[in-house]
Amino acid sequence: MSQAITGRIRPGRAPGAITSDVRSPWVLAWRRLRRNGSALVGLAGLLVVLLVTLAAPRLAPYDPIQTDYNHIQEPPSTLHKFGTDDLGRDIFSRVIWGGRESIGAAILAVLVGMFCGILIGLVSGYRGGVIDNIVQRLVDIMLAFPVILLMLSLAAILGKGLLSIILSVGIAYMPGTARFVRGCVLGVRNQDFVEAARAVGVPERRIMLRHVLPNTVSSLIVYTSILLGGAVLVTAGLSYLGLGVAPPSPEWGAMLNYGRNFLRFAWWMSVFPGLAIFIVVMCINLLGDGLRDALDIKGQ
Amino acid sequence: MTGIWANAGHLLMWDVMTKFVLRRLLLLIPTLLGIILMTFAMFKLTPGDPAEIMLQGKGTPQQVAALREQLGLNQSVLVQFGRYVWRLMHGDLGLSFFGGFPVRDAILARFPSTLQLAAAAMAFALVAGVSLGVLAATARHKWVDNLIMTLALGGLAIPQYWLAAVFIIVFAVVLKWVPVLGGSGPKYLILPAICLGLSPAASLARLTRSSVLDVLHNDFTRTARAKGLAERAVILRHVLRNALIPVFTVIGLWFGALLGGSVFVETAFGRPGLGTFALAAINNRDYPQIQGTVIFGAVFVVLANLVVDVLYGFLDPRIRQE
Numbered sequence: 001m002s003q004a005i006t007g008r009i010r011p012g013r014a015p016g017a018i019t020s021d022v023r024s025p026w027v028l029a030w031r032r033l034r035r036n037g038s039a040l041v042g043l044a045g046l047l048v049v050l051l052v053t054l055a056a057p058r059l060a061p062y063d064p065i066q067t068d069y070n071h072i073q074e075p076p077s078t079l080h081k082f083g084t085d086d087l088g089r090d091i092f093s094r095v096i097w098g099g100r101e102s103i104g105a106a107i108l109a110v111l112v113g114m115f116c117g118i119l120i121g122l123v124s125g126y127r128g129g130v131i132d133n134i135v136q137r138l139v140d141i142m143l144a145f146p147v148i149l150l151m152l153s154l155a156a157i158l159g160k161g162l163l164s165i166i167l168s169v170g171i172a173y174m175p176g177t178a179r180f181v182r183g184c185v186l187g188v189r190n191q192d193f194v195e196a197a198r199a200v201g202v203p204e205r206r207i208m209l210r211h212v213l214p215n216t217v218s219s220l221i222v223y224t225s226i227l228l229g230g231a232v233l234v235t236a237g238l239s240y241l242g243l244g245v246a247p248p249s250p251e252w253g254a255m256l257n258y259g260r261n262f263l264r265f266a267w268w269m270s271v272f273p274g275l276a277i278f279i280v281v282m283c284i285n286l287l288g289d290g291l292r293d294a295l296d297i298k299g300q
Numbered sequence: 301m302t303g304i305w306a307n308a309g310h311l312l313m314w315d316v317m318t319k320f321v322l323r324r325l326l327l328l329i330p331t332l333l334g335i336i337l338m339t340f341a342m343f344k345l346t347p348g349d350p351a352e353i354m355l356q357g358k359g360t361p362q363q364v365a366a367l368r369e370q371l372g373l374n375q376s377v378l379v380q381f382g383r384y385v386w387r388l389m390h391g392d393l394g395l396s397f398f399g400g401f402p403v404r405d406a407i408l409a410r411f412p413s414t415l416q417l418a419a420a421a422m423a424f425a426l427v428a429g430v431s432l433g434v435l436a437a438t439a440r441h442k443w444v445d446n447l448i449m450t451l452a453l454g455g456l457a458i459p460q461y462w463l464a465a466v467f468i469i470v471f472a473v474v475l476k477w478v479p480v481l482g483g484s485g486p487k488y489l490i491l492p493a494i495c496l497g498l499s500p501a502a503s504l505a506r507l508t509r510s511s512v513l514d515v516l517h518n519d520f521t522r523t524a525r526a527k528g529l530a531e532r533a534v535i536l537r538h539v540l541r542n543a544l545i546p547v548f549t550v551i552g553l554w555f556g557a558l559l560g561g562s563v564f565v566e567t568a569f570g571r572p573g574l575g576t577f578a579l580a581a582i583n584n585r586d587y588p589q590i591q592g593t594v595i596f597g598a599v600f601v602v603l604a605n606l607v608v609d610v611l612y613g614f615l616d617p618r619i620r621q622e
């Protein structure tokens with residue numbers, strides 16, 4: 001019985017459908033996105049960045065941590081496209097390699113925040129009552145903290161390192177996500193199909209995961225894109241403050257931190273890693289704006 | 301007769317307003333307690349014994365035990381929390397682990413510089429954001445609008461710490477208008493304030509644009525145009541006044557972001573302030589210093605939001621009625 005209820009209906013593919021014009025909302029969203037020039041630029045840019053980052057071992061002309069004392073602080077040239085730093089390391093190779101840690105850390109941080117936030121928001125919104133009340137008061141308090149200060153104190157507690165940054169950013173994103181998911185769940189909770197599932201006795205957990213959650217996915221996608229742009233900025237930012245990876249490792253924020261001492265003599269040490277951050281965040285934002293329009297989500 | 305009624309109206313409004321403010325103040329108490337509890341819990345769960353950290357691992361077991369007794373660490377957690385709240389109520393944020401100075405005094409000494417920076421950033425964000433947003437809305441879908449919106453999206457994507465580096469390279473190293481690091485006075489506030497205010501400005505520009513576009517299609521706007529007002533007067537007197545209400549609400553939310561962002565901007569420009577103070581505390585693992593800064597920051601943001609809420613209540617009668 002419950003199998004029949006939960007079986008997903010695919011519009012347009014149902015046998016005996018009169019017209020084939022009924023498309024899934026995802027197909028329609030993709031069509032809208034395809035017509036949005038700036039969103040496509042963002043998507044393409046992001047794909048290029050990800051490909052370059054993944055292909056770093058093949059694309060990088062030099063070893064990112066190999067020092068070369070014959071080429072110290074050289075400005076950009078054909079040999080070293082982005083110049084070299086004070087130890088003769090090739091900035092171009094370091095920027096390409098650095099994407100792995102910078103983008104990877106941001107993605108992991110968002111995953112941590114989204115996972116916990118979805119779990120909390122889903123239960124809080126669906127159950128309601130006392131649980132909801134307690135959770136929402138806790139969320140209120142966490143949201144009262146300035147985000148960066150919260151991240152900094154978490155990073156202080158967890159110690160230095162990329163993992164600590166990922167966790168602090170993830171935890172700091174948790175309350176906002178929980179609040180957002182709860183809002184989405186409240187909009188879905190009392191709709192007829194949820195009521196129907198409840199009426200035929202589908203277990204609560206199954207209703208939450210199979211009926212409520214899938215119907216908030218489009219909002220969550222847009223929300224994730226907003227978080228991800230911020231996460232790239234802030235994870236690199238915490239590294240910039242010296243809380244992230246240990247020095248030889250090429251991470252964009254750490255490179256900027258290192259380059260700070262050489263602004264007077266070697267502008268390229270700071271300009272290129274920051275430009276990489278900017279391009280990635282810009283692409284994410286362009287895509288996020290496009291997704292919001294395509295999925296027809298009201299701005300938060 | 302009308303005079304009396306007008307007076308009564310004033311009294312009524314005063315009454316409503318007082319109730320509104322009082323209710324907000326009462327709601328503040330659980331929030332503040334929650335903030336204190338969470339900060340306290342966060343640092344209680346931290347691995348490591350404060351007494352040992354203070355002695356930097358060099359103390360004898362007797363010394364550690366004595367310090368634990370002195371710090372009240374042997375009492376139950378509940379008593380410790382009670383004493384903590386009691387001290388906070390008297391404005392005591394404790395002593396720095398390593399400096400030994402009162403954390404409150406250190407914070408108060410650095411706060412004016414950060415506040416100045418945040419205020420300047422906010423002023424920049426408001427002026428730039430609102431005017432560009434209005435400009436974009438009135439030129440909807442023309443190249444001006446597209447340009448402004450692209451710039452705004454870019455402004456949201458620029459890392460503050462990187463913009464600071466670029467500013468230093470351009471204005472200090474190449475043009476030599478300002479020294480590379482440090483310097484005090486209004487002249488040296490401009491670049492940090494722009495860095496800090498850029499993303500709020502970009503965000504405000506987007507918000508103002510959509511808000512103005514909403515209001516532009518209202519009946520009263522059509523009426524204002526129909527009675528022959530100049531477009532300028534329509535925008536400034538009728539549209540802007542209504543469009544800025546939602547803009548005003550988000551200003552409160554920006555205080556926290558500005559306070560947090562000051563860590564990056566102060567570090568980048570070498571400005572001593574609350575941000576650099578917090579960072580130094582974290583690098584030293586000076587827990588009272590971190591705790592104090594976090595509580596101070598959170599309380600400041602909560603109070604700033606309260607002020608914005610109350611002002612908002614004054615401006616928009618619909619809010620008071622809730």
